[in-house]
Amino acid sequence: MKVSPKIPQIGILGGGQLGRMLLQAAANYPVHVHVLENDTECPAAHLSQVFTKGDIRDFETVYNFGKNLDAITIEIENVNVEALEKLEIEGVRIFPRPAVLRTIKNKILQKEYYRSHQIPTAEFLVTENRRDLEEAADFLPAVHKIGEGGYDGKGVQLLYGKEDLGKGFDAPSVLEKMVPVHKEIAQMVAINEKGETALYPPVEMLFDPELNLLDYQLCPAELSTQTLSRVEAIALSVVKNFNSPGIFAVEMFVDKNGDVLVNETAPRVHNSGHHTIEAHFSSQFDMLWRLILGYPLGNTEAILPSIMINIIGAEGCSGDVYYEGLEEVLKTSNAFVHLYGKKQTKPGRKMGHVTVLSADKQDLLHKSNRIRKTLLPKA
Amino acid sequence: MKVSPKIPQIGILGGGQLGRMLLQAAANYPVHVHVLENDTECPAAHLSQVFTKGDIRDFETVYNFGKNLDAITIEIENVNVEALEKLEIEGVRIFPRPAVLRTIKNKILQKEYYRSHQIPTAEFLVTENRRDLEEAADFLPAVHKIGEGGYDGKGVQLLYGKEDLGKGFDAPSVLEKMVPVHKEIAQMVAINEKGETALYPPVEMLFDPELNLLDYQLCPAELSTQTLSRVEAIALSVVKNFNSPGIFAVEMFVDKNGDVLVNETAPRVHNSGHHTIEAHFSSQFDMLWRLILGYPLGNTEAILPSIMINIIGAEGCSGDVYYEGLEEVLKTSNAFVHLYGKKQTKPGRKMGHVTVLSADKQDLLHKSNRIRKTLLPKA
Numbered sequence: 001m002k003v004s005p006k007i008p009q010i011g012i013l014g015g016g017q018l019g020r021m022l023l024q025a026a027a028n029y030p031v032h033v034h035v036l037e038n039d040t041e042c043p044a045a046h047l048s049q050v051f052t053k054g055d056i057r058d059f060e061t062v063y064n065f066g067k068n069l070d071a072i073t074i075e076i077e078n079v080n081v082e083a084l085e086k087l088e089i090e091g092v093r094i095f096p097r098p099a100v101l102r103t104i105k106n107k108i109l110q111k112e113y114y115r116s117h118q119i120p121t122a123e124f125l126v127t128e129n130r131r132d133l134e135e136a137a138d139f140l141p142a143v144h145k146i147g148e149g150g151y152d153g154k155g156v157q158l159l160y161g162k163e164d165l166g167k168g169f170d171a172p173s174v175l176e177k178m179v180p181v182h183k184e185i186a187q188m189v190a191i192n193e194k195g196e197t198a199l200y201p202p203v204e205m206l207f208d209p210e211l212n213l214l215d216y217q218l219c220p221a222e223l224s225t226q227t228l229s230r231v232e233a234i235a236l237s238v239v240k241n242f243n244s245p246g247i248f249a250v251e252m253f254v255d256k257n258g259d260v261l262v263n264e265t266a267p268r269v270h271n272s273g274h275h276t277i278e279a280h281f282s283s284q285f286d287m288l289w290r291l292i293l294g295y296p297l298g299n300t301e302a303i304l305p306s307i308m309i310n311i312i313g314a315e316g317c318s319g320d321v322y323y324e325g326l327e328e329v330l331k332t333s334n335a336f337v338h339l340y341g342k343k344q345t346k347p348g349r350k351m352g353h354v355t356v357l358s359a360d361k362q363d364l365l366h367k368s369n370r371i372r373k374t375l376l377p378k379a
Numbered sequence: 380m381k382v383s384p385k386i387p388q389i390g391i392l393g394g395g396q397l398g399r400m401l402l403q404a405a406a407n408y409p410v411h412v413h414v415l416e417n418d419t420e421c422p423a424a425h426l427s428q429v430f431t432k433g434d435i436r437d438f439e440t441v442y443n444f445g446k447n448l449d450a451i452t453i454e455i456e457n458v459n460v461e462a463l464e465k466l467e468i469e470g471v472r473i474f475p476r477p478a479v480l481r482t483i484k485n486k487i488l489q490k491e492y493y494r495s496h497q498i499p500t501a502e503f504l505v506t507e508n509r510r511d512l513e514e515a516a517d518f519l520p521a522v523h524k525i526g527e528g529g530y531d532g533k534g535v536q537l538l539y540g541k542e543d544l545g546k547g548f549d550a551p552s553v554l555e556k557m558v559p560v561h562k563e564i565a566q567m568v569a570i571n572e573k574g575e576t577a578l579y580p581p582v583e584m585l586f587d588p589e590l591n592l593l594d595y596q597l598c599p600a601e602l603s604t605q606t607l608s609r610v611e612a613i614a615l616s617v618v619k620n621f622n623s624p625g626i627f628a629v630e631m632f633v634d635k636n637g638d639v640l641v642n643e644t645a646p647r648v649h650n651s652g653h654h655t656i657e658a659h660f661s662s663q664f665d666m667l668w669r670l671i672l673g674y675p676l677g678n679t680e681a682i683l684p685s686i687m688i689n690i691i692g693a694e695g696c697s698g699d700v701y702y703e704g705l706e707e708v709l710k711t712s713n714a715f716v717h718l719y720g721k722k723q724t725k726p727g728r729k730m731g732h733v734t735v736l737s738a739d740k741q742d743l744l745h746k747s748n749r750i751r752k753t754l755l756p757k758a
Contacts (some may be wrong), residue, residue, distance in 0.1 A: 024403045028717045030702065046428045115475060248510060265431060280711050281736075296710040301738075323409065331675040334660050336408045356658070358683075 007032050010292055011072040012044070013056045017340040017350065018075035018269050019044030021277065029293060035064045037287035041263040042077075043340045059083045066092055071292050073246075074268050077105050080150075093193075095292055096246035096267040103242075104267050106146045114262055116239045119234060121262045122253075123177040124379060130170040138161050139175055144196045173266045177260055186272035187235035190287045190297060190313060193245045198287065198297040200280065203272050203308075204230050216368050217308040218361075219275050223254070230260045238265055247288045249273060261310040271310065278336045279306035291303045304357040307368040311339070311375055313349035319379030321345035323352075329375045332367055338373075345377040351378075384499070386411050389450040389671055390444060390451040391423070392435040396719040396729065397454035397648050397711045398423030401655065404664035408672060415444045423454075423718045445471055449673050452625075453647050456484050457528075472572075474671055475625035475646040477613075482621075482647050486553045487526045493641055496620045498613060501632075502556040505698075509549040516541050518554055526551040558640055562633040564600045565651035566614035569666045569676060577666070577676040579659065581610050581631075582651050582687075596687040596749050598654050600635070607619045609639045617644055626667045628652060650689070654734045655714045656686035668684045686747040690754055692728035698758030700724035702731075708754045711746055713737060724756040731756075 005242065008031050013018050015037030022335055025035050025350050035048040038055050045051050054061040056076070062083035066072050071093040084098040094323070105110045114121040122143075127133045133144065140162065146155035148170045157167045158178070168175075188200040204221035216274060223231065235250040242248075249270035251263045273284035282298020283292070313321075321344060339352035353376065355368045387410050391398050394416030402423055405412050414427040417434050424430050433440040435455070441462035443452050450472040451463065464479040481487045494702035495499040503521075504513045512523065519541065525548045537557070538548045547554075563586070567579040583600035602610065614629040621627075628649035630642045652663035659670070661677020669677050692700075700723060709716060719730035735746045735753065 020406055023426075024406050027403050027720070028715075029401055030700075030720065031720050041595070047426050049425045140440075235708075280716075290709065295706055299712050321409075327674055330669065330677075333678050336407075336660075339409050341409065 001092050001186060003313070008070045009034065009068065011186065012035060012048070012071045012075055013037075013065075013072065013079045014075035015039065015041050015042035015044035015051075015064065016075055017338075017352075018213060019340075020047060020113060020340060021046035021338070022073075022075065022269065022285050022288065025283060025289055029289055029295075030279050031289065031293060034065070036062065037206075041343060043342060049375065054191045055248070056080065056295060062088060071095060072279055073288060073292060074101070075100060076360050077267070081105065092150065093292070095288070096248070097242075097244035100242045100244045100246070100267050102267060102318040106147050107145045107264075107278060108172060110264065111176070113241075114238070117237065120260060120304045121239075122179050124354070127168070127173050127175050129172075130168065131170040133170075133173070133175065134165055137165060137176055139177065143176045143178055144168045145174045145176065147174065156175060159296060162363070179253045180256040181253045182256050183221065183223075184263075184269070185223070185231060185232055185251065185252050185254060186217075187250045187274045188276070188284055188300075189235050189249065190284075190291060190300075191239050191245055192249045192291050193294070194298060195298055197236060197239065197242070198300050199232055199235065199245065200273065200276060200284070200300040201302055202228070202235075203275070205272070206235055215309065216276065216365075217272060218364070219302060219306045219308070224258075227254060227258060234260055234262060237263060242267070245291055247273075247284055249292065260328065271350070271353075274338070274353050275306040275308040276300075277338075278355050279357055299316055303362065304359055306358075307356050307364040309348055309354045309356075309368050309372050311352040311354065311377060313345040313347050313351055313377050316345045317379045318346045319344060319376065321379060324376040324378045325374035328355065329371050332356070332371060335371060349377075380387070387449045387672060388413065388447065390415060390442065390448045391449065391454055392416075392444075392458045393419035393454035394418065394423035394427075394430075395454055396422050396717075396721075396731075399426060399719060400653070400717070401452075401648065401664050401667065402426035404662060406437065407665070407669055408674075410668065410672060413444070413448060415441065420722060422721060425452055425659065435459065440689045442466060450474060452667060452671060453480070453671060456480060460484065462735055466598045468505065470597060472671070474623075474667070475621065475627070475731070476542055476623035479621045479625070479646050479692050483744075485526050485684070486524045486529065487500065487551060487642075490553050490555070492620075493617070496616065498616055498620075498641055499639060501558050504554045506547070506552050509547060509751075510546040510551070512549075512554065513544055516544060518556065520557040522554065522555045522557055526570070529662070543721050559635040559639070560632045560634045561635045562600065562602075563642070564610060564633060565649070566610055566630050566631065567626065567649065567652045567663055567679075568614050568618045568629060568665075569626045569641070569679075570618050570624055571676060572673070576615060576618065576621070576725075577675055577679050578611055578614065579652065579655060579663070579679040581607070581614075582654070584651070595744075596651060596654065597743070598658060598681060598685045598687070603637075606633060606637060606638055606639065613639055613641060617641060621646070626652075626670065628665055628719060630746045637716045650732075653732050654685040654687040655718070656717075657734050658682055658736055682741065683738055685737075686735050686742065686743040688733045688735075688747050688751050690731040690733065690756060691731055692726050692730055692756050693723040694726045696756065696758045697725045698723060700730060700756050700758060703755040703757045704753035708733065708750050709748060711735070714746060714750060724758050727755075 020043040034050040201220035207214040399422040413429040580599035583594040
């Protein structure tokens with residue numbers, strides 16, 4: 001008699017929009033998904049088979065959540081790594097491995113990882129406190145990034161000259177030479193337990209010069225063949241040296257000399273892969289399930305070129321959200337709207353995204369520009 | 380002060396795979412979905428915001444489920460129509476309107492609807508009992524369909540000659556002249572509350588001659604321009620005369636003379652629209668949410684041609700399911716696998732589907748044929 005394999009029980013630490021989109025994709029496969037998150041009304045809560053309310057940063061909570069699961073993944077780095085290490089020893093498969101999380105969570109360790117693996121990255125110093133920073137004044141202009149605890153743009157200060165030193169952190173931090181950025185790109189890479197890899201086409205970020213917010217993301221990035229090869233080789237080097245299965249977003253700068261420098265890596269599904277839901281044969285969410293469930297890697301090819309626009313809570317608006325312009329945007333041909341189900345908007349909060357598909361770049365730019373101006377989370 | 384609109388509360392009667400795919404699509408929009416279904420382990424149970432265990436055929440259960448909702452839709456026709464009629468009077472929006480369900484649920488009323496609206500359909504007689512049937516022997520070869528209660532191929536008998544009369548139903552039924560079928564096609568039509576319509580390209584069914592099971596479904600159907608116009612005009616006539624918003628699958632025959640005849644209509648998302656998830660800009664599931672939430676109609680255009688293969692429980696296999704060949708099929712480039720999370724397989728049960736996208740028809744046929752032979756639900 002053949003024994004039917006039992007349904008894999010997989011945990012996600014965190015229940016935000018990344019968890020939500022992971023769960024939309026999970027429903028294509030035989031898998032039971034458990035979510036751990038403190039907010040019972042989070043975007044992913046209702047879509048999981050089992051929701052556990054709890055703090056993803058607490059050792060006991062994470063350990064108890066994970067001890068009977070087959071595998072665990074994350075949708076945010078700020079989780080209890082010690083619990084994941086214990087679970088890994090006890091045989092739970094972790095995507096990515098806790099050692100990688102430990103390196104990436106700390107911006108000092110992350111930069112040292114790049115240096116020790118000969119991965120090109122902006123020149124940097126480590127400052128333990130404000131005095132170290134003041135002694136490094138000659139290193140400016142530079143970016144000061146706090147080692148631990150910086151998220152979503154917090155914990156980062158741009159220091160152009162000595163007059164900015166007071167904005168720096170009096171805690172272990174990295175001071176990175178400011179790069180004369182030509183393009184900011186991101187390369188998603190999937191790597192399975194056998195070490196097989198799949199690369200998505202890199203995307204190019206188009207920033208709003210006034211707000212310094214990510215506005216559009218074009219796929220594929222417009223790069224020379226030579227730069228593209230360089231980007232792919234560097235991203236593969238970053239990912240392979242981690243010795244961990246998972247999906248990774250390697251964020252890079254192409255500087256004004258055409259050199260490629262790694263900025264940061266996220267060891268998980270990522271904002272820069274949202275367009276893959278509709279624009280690619282296997283989305284980043286589908287791909288992560290394939291990795292976790294031991295299936296073959298998916299097809300990363302684009303079906304059509306795309307632009308992704310983040311829908312961000314407007315300045316001066318906080319409270320119960322409604323979406324101005326939603327109907328207008330839903331009239332746009334080939335635009336895919338994703339709203340994350342967050343009850344409250346606040347300035348800068350990611351409330352959703354829209355992906356536009358088109359073979360015509362002008363059509364993409366035109367539509368995405370109109371969408372950005374039209375679809376506004378208001379309170 | 381502006382009042383934020385409250386999140387729409389929408390109910391689905393039934394929690395099978397259609398509900399599951401509706402819920403995957405719902406997570407793109409600000410909506411709370413409630414599911415009513417007797418089986419707490421049904422495919423849609425865990426994906427809804429609110430799951431209610433109960434019988435969709437019971438008046439009180441359906442009425443109580445619906446009375447505080449903004450709108451209700453169905454994923455199966457076999458629901459309590461009286462409760463929906465009461466809810467409609469009380470202001471709950473129903474997709475489709477209960478009057479349509481009443482017509483469609485009864486195969487006699489459905490055929491009479493086609494006749495009274497001059498919609499071409501196979502010639503038919505109504506038989507109240509076995510004696511009526513025997514008196515209609517000259518009408519054979521014909522198909523005998525029971526008026527109420529026939530589902531999933533049950534309640535249908537093919538009567539080629541007098542020797543088959545014993546297989547007919549001793550209950551109110553329709554006796555339809557057998558059509559010399561050239562092609563069997565389905566046309567999905569969406570119609571909103573303003574009466575605006577959107578048509579998907581029709582699909583063509585390719586049956587397995589031995590099992591008489593739906594195996595493949597090709598999109599777009601290969602039809603002459605003239606036949607395509609005829610198909611669209613007939614489908615629009617079927618849908619518009621219902622005077623109800625909703626999404627409809629109009630199943631038609633193209634006979635050997637090139638005439639188009641309506642076979643049956645389903646007033647809901649339907650098996651013949653599954654390929655729209657990946658192959659079209661707005662899927663049938665996305666489209667139904669647009670209708671219910673009052674958004675503009677979606678874009679029904681195909682991104683690429685596609686074939687959809689149903690994954691059906693094999694003969695002689697009943698019990699806890701596992702999927703033979705799943706890894707092999709997941710290696711197929713541009714194949715999208717959907718397994719519905721049913722715990723048990725049994726012969727003929729729909730366990731999942733796979734959609735393949737390709738601009739090359741030979742590639743579609745080759746891949747879908749291999750998938751059908753490879754991916755087997757076993758127990």
